[in-house]
Amino acid sequence: xxxxxxxxxxxxxxxxxxxxxxxxxxxxxxxxxxxxxxxxxxxxxxxxxxxxxxxxxxxxxxxxxxxxxxxxxxxxxxxxxxxxxxxxxxxxxxxxxxxxxxxxxxxxxxxxxxxxxxxxxxxxxxxxxxxxxxxxxxxxxxxxxxxxxxxxxxxxxxxxxxxxxxxxxxxxxxxxxxxxxxxxxxxxxxxxxxxxxxxxxxxxxxxxxxxxxxxxxxxxxxxxxxxxxxxxxxxxxxxxxxxxxxxxxxxxxxxxxxxxxxxxxxxxxxxxxxxxxxxxxxxxxxxxxxxxxxxxxxxxxxxxxxxxxxxxxxxxxxxxxxxxxxxxxxxxxxxxxxxxxxxxxxxxxxxxxxxxxxxxxxxxxxxxxxxxxxxxxxxxxxxxxxxxxxxxxxxxxxxxxxxxxxxxxxxxxxxxxxxxxxxxxxxxxxxxxxxxxxxxxxxxxxxxxxxxxxxxxxxxxxxxxxxxxxxx
Amino acid sequence: xxxxxxxxxxxxxxxxxxxxxxxxxxxxxxxxxxxxxxxxxxxxxxxxxxxxxxxxxxxxxxxxxxxxxxxxxxxxxxxxxxxxxxxxxxxxxxxxxxxxxxxxxxxxxxxxxxxxxxxxxxxxxxxxxxxxxxxxxxxxxxxxxxxxxxxxxxxxxxxxxxxxxxxxxxxxxxxxxxxxxxxxxxxxxxxxxxxxxxxxxxxxxxxxxxxxxxxxxxxxxxxxxxxxxxxxxxxxxxxxxxxxxxxxxxxxxxxxxxxxxxxxxxxxxxxxxxxxxxxxxxxxxxxxxxxxxxxxxxxxxxxxxxxxxxxxxxxxxxxxxxxxxxxxxxxxxxxxxxxxxxxxxxxxxxxxxxxxxxxxxxxxxxxxxxxxxxxxxxxxxxxxxxxxxxxxxxxxxxxxxxxxxxxxxxxxxxxxxxxxxxxxxxxxxxxxxxxxxxxxxxxxxxxxxxxxxxxxxxxxxxxxxxxxxxxxxxx
Numbered sequence: 024x025x026x027x028x029x030x031x032x033x034x035x036x037x038x039x040x041x042x043x044x045x046x047x048x049x050x051x052x053x054x055x056x057x058x059x060x061x062x063x064x065x066x067x068x069x070x071x072x073x074x075x076x077x078x079x080x081x082x083x084x085x086x087x088x089x090x091x092x093x094x095x096x097x098x099x100x101x102x103x104x105x106x107x108x109x110x111x112x113x114x115x116x117x118x119x120x121x122x123x124x125x126x127x128x129x130x131x132x133x134x135x136x137x138x139x140x141x142x143x144x145x146x147x148x149x150x151x152x153x154x155x156x157x158x159x160x161x162x163x164x165x166x167x168x169x170x171x172x173x174x175x176x177x178x179x180x181x182x183x184x185x186x187x188x189x190x191x192x193x194x195x196x197x198x199x200x201x202x203x204x205x206x207x208x209x210x211x212x213x214x215x216x217x218x219x220x221x222x223x224x225x226x227x228x229x230x231x232x233x234x235x236x237x238x239x240x241x242x243x244x245x246x247x248x249x250x251x252x253x254x255x256x257x258x259x260x261x262x263x264x265x266x267x268x269x270x271x272x273x274x275x276x277x278x279x280x281x282x283x284x285x286x287x288x289x290x291x292x293x294x295x296x297x298x299x300x301x302x303x304x305x306x307x308x309x310x311x312x313x314x315x316x317x318x319x320x321x322x323x324x325x326x327x328x329x330x331x332x333x334x335x336x337x338x339x340x341x342x343x344x345x346x347x348x349x350x351x352x353x354x355x356x357x358x359x360x361x362x363x364x365x366x367x368x369x370x371x372x373x374x375x376x377x378x379x380x381x382x383x384x385x386x387x388x389x390x391x392x393x394x395x396x397x398x399x400x401x402x403x404x405x406x407x408x409x410x411x412x413x414x415x416x417x418x419x420x421x422x423x424x425x426x427x428x429x430x431x432x433x434x435x436x437x438x439x440x441x442x443x444x445x446x447x448x449x450x451x452x453x454x455x456x457x458x459x460x461x462x463x464x465x466x467x468x469x470x471x472x473x474x475x476x477x478x479x480x481x482x483x484x485x486x487x488x489x490x491x492x493x494x495x
Numbered sequence: 496x497x498x499x500x501x502x503x504x505x506x507x508x509x510x511x512x513x514x515x516x517x518x519x520x521x522x523x524x525x526x527x528x529x530x531x532x533x534x535x536x537x538x539x540x541x542x543x544x545x546x547x548x549x550x551x552x553x554x555x556x557x558x559x560x561x562x563x564x565x566x567x568x569x570x571x572x573x574x575x576x577x578x579x580x581x582x583x584x585x586x587x588x589x590x591x592x593x594x595x596x597x598x599x600x601x602x603x604x605x606x607x608x609x610x611x612x613x614x615x616x617x618x619x620x621x622x623x624x625x626x627x628x629x630x631x632x633x634x635x636x637x638x639x640x641x642x643x644x645x646x647x648x649x650x651x652x653x654x655x656x657x658x659x660x661x662x663x664x665x666x667x668x669x670x671x672x673x674x675x676x677x678x679x680x681x682x683x684x685x686x687x688x689x690x691x692x693x694x695x696x697x698x699x700x701x702x703x704x705x706x707x708x709x710x711x712x713x714x715x716x717x718x719x720x721x722x723x724x725x726x727x728x729x730x731x732x733x734x735x736x737x738x739x740x741x742x743x744x745x746x747x748x749x750x751x752x753x754x755x756x757x758x759x760x761x762x763x764x765x766x767x768x769x770x771x772x773x774x775x776x777x778x779x780x781x782x783x784x785x786x787x788x789x790x791x792x793x794x795x796x797x798x799x800x801x802x803x804x805x806x807x808x809x810x811x812x813x814x815x816x817x818x819x820x821x822x823x824x825x826x827x828x829x830x831x832x833x834x835x836x837x838x839x840x841x842x843x844x845x846x847x848x849x850x851x852x853x854x855x856x857x858x859x860x861x862x863x864x865x866x867x868x869x870x871x872x873x874x875x876x877x878x879x880x881x882x883x884x885x886x887x888x889x890x891x892x893x894x895x896x897x898x899x900x901x902x903x904x905x906x907x908x909x910x911x912x913x914x915x916x917x918x919x920x921x922x923x924x925x926x927x928x929x930x931x932x933x934x935x936x937x938x939x940x941x942x943x944x945x946x947x948x949x950x951x952x953x954x955x956x957x958x959x960x961x962x963x964x965x966x967x968x969x970x
Contacts (some may be wrong), residue, residue: 040742052641066624069628070628070659072570072628072632073632073635073663075635078666078669078670078702078706082705082706083705083736083740084698084701084702084705084736085702140917140918140921142877142879142880142914142917143872143876143879143913144876144915145837145873146874147837157913160879160880162879162880162881162882163882164887214696215702216662217698218693218694218696218698419498423501423502423505424501425507427501427505427508430508431508433512434508434509434512434515437512437515438515441516446516449512449513449516453512454508
């Protein structure tokens with residue numbers, strides 16, 4: 024009996040240490056990222072005054088870009104997304120919509136809205152994909168092509184788009200997203216300006232819920248009315264404004280949102296295109312590119328800029344939110360596991376020594392550790408193995424540090440882009456940055472824990488998130 | 496203790512966020528009031544009506560406020576090129592030009608510059624970061640004003656330790672386009688490519704050089720003849736962009752000796768078209784296409800059959816200009832329709848379409864005689880996407896004969912079932928009816944003939960024979 028107690032004591036002590044290290048490592052690195060991003064984003068917003076977008080817009084040397092929109096059962100949002108893509112302010116632009124075997128009216132809506140005609144076309148795949156069933160064009164909109172293919176999943180649809188694309192760069196855009204007019208130009212600016220081959224350029228994704236839209240454009244920015252959506256606004260600010268910016272500054276970008284990013288087509292093709300074996304094809308491609316560059320001794324650059332904006336609809340109910348977060352966590356775990364040789368790999372530099380370990384420990388395992396912590400610490404107290412003050416410290420640490428980081432993200436937004444114009448919006452964001460840590464974060468943690476369990480169970484199911492139609 | 500510090504930090508962040516928003520509101524109010532008072536005066540002055548009262552009113556403003564007031568004019572799309580001289584004169588008169596030049600030379604604010612009345616925003620900044628931002632904006636403004644005398648200062652700024660200053664200076668030089676700065680920038684390009692200098696990026700330098708006038712191209716001659724492959728690529732590409740830009744503005748554009756020195760033409764026709772680098776040959780093809788030189792035709796013909804598909808592609812595209820519709824080149828482009836690379840074939844199709852009726856006849860002729868299903872499919876695709884199939888169908892209904900009629904009958908028989916049916920579905924009922932009135936008897940006759948002819952005999956028929964039925968009927 025005493026040996027069992029001893030084992031339990033040791034296990035719980037070890038677990039407590041694990042939890043504490045997770046908290047300090049995770050929050051410590053997030054604080055560093057926040058401080059780095061504060062300075063860099065502030066400077067970047069000031070630089071916009073002399074950025075030279077006009078020169079980029081007017082130069083015949085600005086590389087052509089193709090926007091790829093993969094769509095599966097997106098009948099309510101597809102027309103507005105395509106419209107917004109076609110309206111993008113970019114000198115040489117083409118839009119390819121890849122319908123991935125939709126069973127709803129996605130194709131019909133496109134045909135009807137853009138007066139498309141089913142035409143004869145040739146498909147010359149460089150990356151193998153499911154076959155194309157039909158090509159749709161309108162000679163009066165020569166820069167729009169829609170294709171319908173046999174269902175093969177989002178990565179397969181993106182690969183089909185890459186095969187059809189002729190430009191040196193492509194931009195993937197989710198079917199529920201709306202692009203800001205100059206977003207593509209801003210996204211290409213670091214690509215053109217860089218002396219090193221920039222193979223990826225990511226922008227910021229903001230929440231569309233609560234905004235007014237017209238004809239594929241956001242006409243008025245506002246906060247959503249639902250509590251769940253407001254929490255997500257704060258969460259997105261934190262994730263994009265200092266998460267992605269910070270990792271970019273450290274040179275350890277592992278995630279670029281699949282909703283909106285530009286890629287160098289030839290490099291992606293050389294790296295094998297999108298893979299179908301994870302449910303987060305965006306992260307998988309980025310990690311794969313790191314892998315490929317290190318293996319082939321190629322010097323590449325990945326850029327993240329926080330001013331090109333793409334608006335997306337966030338889940339407005341718990342069921343959809345749970346599906347989204349489970350999928351993100353499952354995809355994260357799958358990708359980290361798939362590319363585990365990067366972990367502490369010498370040739371991967373900062374990615375192998377900092378970014379990958381951080382994502383594995385804090386973002387991957389951390390979800391399970393923190394969630395179990397919330398369960399095991401009270402058990403330890405009940406068994407008398409953990410002093411009660413530990414629970415208090417654990418809860419307070421989680422709450423206060425989480426609040427510090429969320430408020431930091433809101434401050435960063437305030438110091439830089441200030442997209443929510445009313446004073447009341449700022450106060451609301453601050454209130455939600457505090458409240459987020461008392462319930463919402465724990466709920467998300469639960470969904471992430473479920474994602475980890477799904478990974479351990481070997482699940483590969485893609486959970487579809489239905490849109491309420493903020494972009495409709 | 497840690498918790499307490501984090502708590503204090505959080506409260507501090509909240510306070511800073513609220514304070515900044517309030518400060519921003521005050522600042523916006525001030526800018527609005529400034530604009531409402533002085534914007535009408537500024538608008539009058541910019542319209543060319545020079546009023547001493549207006550100038551005096553603006554002179555009374557501190558320079559910081561003047562900068563605030565003028566800033567929207569220099570932001571993206573703020574001012575058109577035609578207003579630049581008026582704005583330049585105004586900025587000179589108000590002392591803004593001197594202020595910006597001062598900032599460009601020295602990383603410090605002039606002592607004469609007074610702060611804003613508002614007391615915030617554009618004080619003479621103490622922080623090096625804010626000074627950098629102000630300097631960069633000043634350089635941008637000099638560029639937008641196209642202030643020619645400032646180019647030597649801007650060239651000096653290319654060696655500034657701050658990369659932002661270097662890139663804005665480069666963009667401003669590209670906007671000012673002072674001929675004297677072209678040679679300096681070419682030298683800079685050499686240094687960057689040869690690794691003697693790390694910045695600006697070669698792509699940015701190329702974009703800047705390409706924005707200069709074509710008359711500056713003589714300075715590119717050493718680069719076009721340089722031993723380094725990348726320098727030759729950059730130089731040829733710069734020349735290509737300059738030429739294509741001018742050609743886009745003038746449909747009769749020719750690269751004669753008045754804009755391009757003979758030595759460059761010779762280099763293009765004798766050296767660059769045979770360059771070991773395919774990228775140089777491909778880019779050179781596009782320039783050669785505009786040369787007013789007899790040798791150009793044979794050189795271009797040769798490039799259409801270059802061993803590298805990329806060069807053939809560029810050459811085929813370069814010939815999409817009506818003045819290249821000589822029978823000699825037309826045959827060359829037609830031969831490209833049999834190219835092993837689909838992109839060359841596609842470029843040749845587009846070129847033939849752009850060359851007008853003679854080019855289209857070549858394309859149709861090739862389609863009707865080709866036995867290669869892939870080429871036929873590709874031709875149909877190009878015709879559908881270019882909208883040419885719709886006009887062919889319409890003309891067919893109107894009674895047009897010849898190769899065009901054969902094309903439509905081919906589409907209907909099997910070559911383009913989807914495209915043709917879509918066009919007929921979308922076209923107006925009259926066009927559809929006219930098409931059917933003419934096509935149905937042909938189709939009936941063909942079906943009847945197929946029923947009467949034994950299968951073995953059908954299998955032996957060649958495509959050419961098959962195509963001749965409608966011609967017989969039309970006759």
